[in-house]
Amino acid sequence: xxxxxxxxxxxxxxxxxxxxxxxxxxxFNYDPASEPSRIDHDxxxxxxxxxxxxxxxxxxxxxxxxKGGFGNLRKWGGLYDQGDVEEDLKTLWNxxxxxxxxxxxxxxxxxxxxxxxxxxxxxxxxxDVRYWSDFAHVFHHPRSxxxxxxxxxxxxxxxxxxxxxxEDLFSSLDKEHDLLDRDVRPWAxxxxxxxxxxxxxGADDAWGGFSSRYVEALRDEYGKTSLWFWGLEEAGGxxxxxxASLRTxxxxxxxxxxxxxxxxxxxxxxxxxxxPYVQMDQNSPWHISGLLSMALETIxxxxxxxxxxxxxxxxxxxxxxxxxxxxxxxxxxxxSVIVDPSVQQTKRExxxxxxxxxxxxxxxxxxxxGYEDEMEKxxxxxxxxxxxxxxxxxxxxxxxWDKANHIFGQVESIRGLLTSEQEIDEEDQATSGKRRxxxxxxxxxxxxxxLPYPLLDSFPEILLTKTEGVTKTVVVHGSLSTTxxxxxxxxxLRNLVLRMSKVADRESLSNALGEIAEAYKEGWDSGSDEDSx
Numbered sequence: 001x002x003x004x005x006x007x008x009x010x011x012x013x014x015x016x017x018x019x020x021x022x023x024x025x026x027x028f029n030y031d032p033a034s035e036p037s038r039i040d041h042d043x044x045x046x047x048x049x050x051x052x053x054x055x056x057x058x059x060x061x062x063x064x065x066x067k068g069g070f071g072n073l074r075k076w077g078g079l080y081d082q083g084d085v086e087e088d089l090k091t092l093w094n095x096x097x098x099x100x101x102x103x104x105x106x107x108x109x110x111x112x113x114x115x116x117x118x119x120x121x122x123x124x125x126x127x128d129v130r131y132w133s134d135f136a137h138v139f140h141h142p143r144s145x146x147x148x149x150x151x152x153x154x155x156x157x158x159x160x161x162x163x164x165x166x167e168d169l170f171s172s173l174d175k176e177h178d179l180l181d182r183d184v185r186p187w188a189x190x191x192x193x194x195x196x197x198x199x200x201x202g203a204d205d206a207w208g209g210f211s212s213r214y215v216e217a218l219r220d221e222y223g224k225t226s227l228w229f230w231g232l233e234e235a236g237g238x239x240x241x242x243x244a245s246l247r248t249x250x251x252x253x254x255x256x257x258x259x260x261x262x263x264x265x266x267x268x269x270x271x272x273x274x275x276p277y278v279q280m281d282q283n284s285p286w287h288i289s290g291l292l293s294m295a296l297e298t299i300x301x302x303x304x305x306x307x308x309x310x311x312x313x314x315x316x317x318x319x320x321x322x323x324x325x326x327x328x329x330x331x332x333x334x335x336s337v338i339v340d341p342s343v344q345q346t347k348r349e350x351x352x353x354x355x356x357x358x359x360x361x362x363x364x365x366x367x368x369x370g371y372e373d374e375m376e377k378x379x380x381x382x383x384x385x386x387x388x389x390x391x392x393x394x395x396x397x398x399x400x401w402d403k404a405n406h407i408f409g410q411v412e413s414i415r416g417l418l419t420s421e422q423e424i425d426e427e428d429q430a431t432s433g434k435r436r437x438x439x440x441x442x443x444x445x446x447x448x449x450x451l452p453y454p455l456l457d458s459f460p461e462i463l464l465t466k467t468e469g470v471t472k473t474v475v476v477h478g479s480l481s482t483t484x485x486x487x488x489x490x491x492x493l494r495n496l497v498l499r500m501s502k503v504a505d506r507e508s509l510s511n512a513l514g515e516i517a518e519a520y521k522e523g524w525d526s527g528s529d530e531d532s533x
Contacts, residue, residue: 232269277463
């Protein structure tokens with residue numbers, strides 16, 4: 001079945017994941033007369049039974065957050081409410097009981113409308129979204145919800161910021177509960193053939209340290225399983241100097257500790273420059289996570305296609321296209337949105353044109369590429385680079401995609417542009433890929449899907465469209481790339497760490513970053529035909 005298990009580690013990760021799950025839920029088709037969905041829902045969802053014997057279908061996910069981070073989300077996930085649990089506890093204690101309760105968090109108007117089943121729900125704004133649960137559509141299994149009581153969200157007395165605090169927290173919890181046995185194993189054992197584990201987490205705060213220990217345990221237990229880490233970084237650029245330095249060190253530690261253990265490491269931050277069609281509140285986690293989730297959901301769309309779809313690509317397939325030399329596991333995430341449907345036909349025609357590159361061996365069929373202005377390159381440079389935000393790691397170079405950059409591998413996912421799979425000649429595309437490798441050109445894999453990205457009522461209105469009325473879908477082009485730019489960014493990060501006198505193990509951290517940078521120099525070769533994993 002090729003299931004994917006998701007780990008959501010921290011408040012920012014849960015904002016990102018909530019958009020992701022809302023999008024997955026929108027793919028369900030309840031009309032028996034309509035065309036079946038192209039998505040294999042069993043990859044991300046599991047069937048179960050509620051307490052009354054009713055059928056349930058909930059996400060395969062684990063949601064970790066600090067005390068106070070869940071908002072008004074019910075402890076039992078809504079589908080498995082247990083009634084008054086306190087009455088059952090009275091049999092365990094005959095003495096007097098003193099109750100201490102926090103003030104309940106009021107339910108948002110949007111959530112209240114969803115619970116009541118109203119067809120028209122209130123329009124959301126940044127002021128309405130206080131927690132990620134305020135715009136969530138799906139119900140979760142009780143096993144999914146893991147509250148960490150050692151720290152409180154937003155605490156100034158004991159902030160959850162230092163990377164070492166995350167390490168210590170995981171060690172403490174794992175010693176007490178064995179987190180893999182308690183949390184992960186029940187989900188993994190339900191899978192017939194687990195495709196991989198995707199992890200959403202902060203990389204520039206204590207969740208980076210927590211994630212590093214978690215990833216280490218996962219790799220020991222699931223040695224051959226694809227592990228994808230989506231590392232969120234702060235993109236505000238307005239932190240105090242001390243806090244900005246701390247985030248820089250946290251990013252460096254996350255990069256060196258996690259990237260060597262996972263199958264793919266994708267840093268994510270809001271792009272420092274946004275196209276005119278994106279108008280958003282850059283201080284709103286709801287807005288930021290919505291834009292990031294659109295790119296993430298698009299590039300991973302091939303991994304949840306039904307068997308038999310020609311545009312299906314498992315996580316391992318995407319890894320193979322990106323990690324061409326065996327030790328290039330850090331990828332840049334890019335995205336473009338086509339908000340004017342009138343240009344779709346032009347784009348569709350440009351995709352069908354042949355590649356013209358003098359370095360390619362002659363052929364009657366030159367294969368397919370993305371857009372006309374990139375015919376000679378064969379790969380795409382998109383409007384938004386989410387690896388080049390204002391974060392400590394990614395702001396170290398002025399330009400992400402200058403002419404000196406070499407691309408080792410690139411995977412592109414173009415959705416909503418085509419009317420049918422028959423508009424693409426898959427055989428020509430495969431032939432083009434072989435000839436590109438023979439000519440020492442970048443390895444480029446492209447996936448096309450007619451399914452556009454849905455703009456739900458839970459998605460912020462941040463995309464300007466040229467159509468009248470409400471636009472419910474958009475055409476999205478996403479890509480992941482491994483390039484020489486990672487060498488430049490990692491070297492820049494390494495130089496910053498060397499100048500920070502208070503960094504523990506500064507020399508070892510610097511050396512580890514230097515080794516990572518070496519893998520992204522043009523002409524680098526692992527010297528082995530075997531996969532380092």
